[in-house]
């Protein structure tokens with residue numbers, strides 16, 4: 001994260017674009033609802049789910065999403081809180097969709113890590129954290145479910161420090177836990193925040209105190225708990241690092257807030273923390289030069305494509321993160337990959353839970369651009385300059401299967417469907433050099449099912465997946481004649497991805513090692529930058 005940068009225009013400086021990372025069940029959905037509640041986006045918590053359901057029945061292809069309770073499609077939501085504009089980008093919850101998640105995280109400036117106070121750092125949290133670490137994303141932590149039996153506070157903090165190798169500084173300190181949970185002591189502002197158990201949709205009073213020794217403490221906290229609180233806070237101040245905002249921005253330290261999302265407790269404090277310590281829109285890596293948010297001209301990049309949000313129209317929505325400038329509806333932007341102008345006449349802002357037409361947006365915002373397939377993941381849009389945003393990789397799939405249409409006459413339809421999903425980033429599709437048919441590659445096994453049901457639903461085409469003779473795929477890079485020579489000598493193993501790039505398929509790691517020895521000019525790569 002950069003420092004010593006010029007002050008951003010106020011509209012940009014007030015933006016906070018982030019994602020929530022967590023293990024399933026830790027409380028991400030509940031917390032999101034409460035964010036929206038405080039963001040004034042909805043009247044009552046609980047409506048996100050209700051609205052989500054309605055939207056699903058309207059536009060969602062996936063019965064599975066409902067059946068299994070997993071969220072297959074990511075979306076973005078914007079809401080205001082105090083002087084800030086929050087853009088919350090939803091990360092797919094299931095561990096099978098790691099590539100999608102990774103790309104989502106390229107579109108945010110920070111992540112909120114939600115952990116369950118009884119369970120601590122769980123596997124999925126750890127994985128997602130590591131993805132954030134690759135980009136040194138700042139992380140703010142919310143320890144949820146303190147109204148249940150939770151672990152000892154020091155133990156939770158230790159576990160985060162140990163498992164994730166990050167400094168943890170308490171922004172608040174819980175008072176009691178489970179049935180005895182009263183609220184938190186705000187370590188940053190020396191305030192007492194009490195939880196109101198009666199009304200889940202509002203927070204209780206906040207009492208301002210002159211530090212821990214304020215005699216009014218005793219009016220609110222029973223003696224034993226008060227003594228424990230004083231001891232623990234003193235110990236925490238001695239043993240744990242103090243909040244260092246710069247270290248937070250660099251991703252080396254995470255402040256932790258304790259609370260109970262379902263009781264709306266601690267949520268506002270967390271939101272204030274995101275405003276205060278979370279980063280402004282950051283510089284975007286691109287070639288041949290970086291893009292700074294304060295630049296007058298608009299630039300943005302596609303980090304997600306979602307097809308068939310409305311099955312009646314074969315349209316797609318490309319989710320674009322604005323990297324710079326002030327965007328206004330109707331603008332003509334240059335689609336850098338094809339060098340063609342594109343009039344952005346009907347962009348969508350994801351205000352609250354519903355789609356709305358965007359009139360304007362600023363660096364940091366996420367807009368949706370309906371299109372017919374011109375926009376692909378990794379594409380850059382500018383006001384004319386040939387800039388290419390970098391750092392949006394595609395990963396080699398870990399599972400490969402052949403796919404066939406139930407009706408052989410429909411092979412062309414199948415090809416069309418597969419290309420669409422390849423462009424969406426939902427799967428890798430390889431066309432073997434020899435023979436017919438396609439090989440589909442995914443990262444998690446569940447994706448085959450998702451694909452199968454989508455092809456059937458959206459294209460009316462039942463398909464069959466079968467085991468492939470291959471288990472690994474590598475992109476082939478190198479000078480043109482070296483690649484050509486390699487291709488000719490290994491035809492049985494060669495296929496082409498949807499961009500026409502050469503891919504080597506095999507079932508043996510040994511093959512990969514051998515090629516690296518035998519063809520020094522050729523490199524086999526497990527990732528490729530999306531074009």
Ligand code: GDP
Nearest residue numbers: 024025026027028029030145148260261262263
């Ligand atoms: P997600 O899978 O991370 O989106 O988790 P949800 O928000 O759906 O929450 C999982 C379960 O935990 C639900 O039954 C919630 O009602 C419950 N839950 C969420 N927050 C709290 C909390 O603060 N306290 C308690 N006791 N339960 C909570």
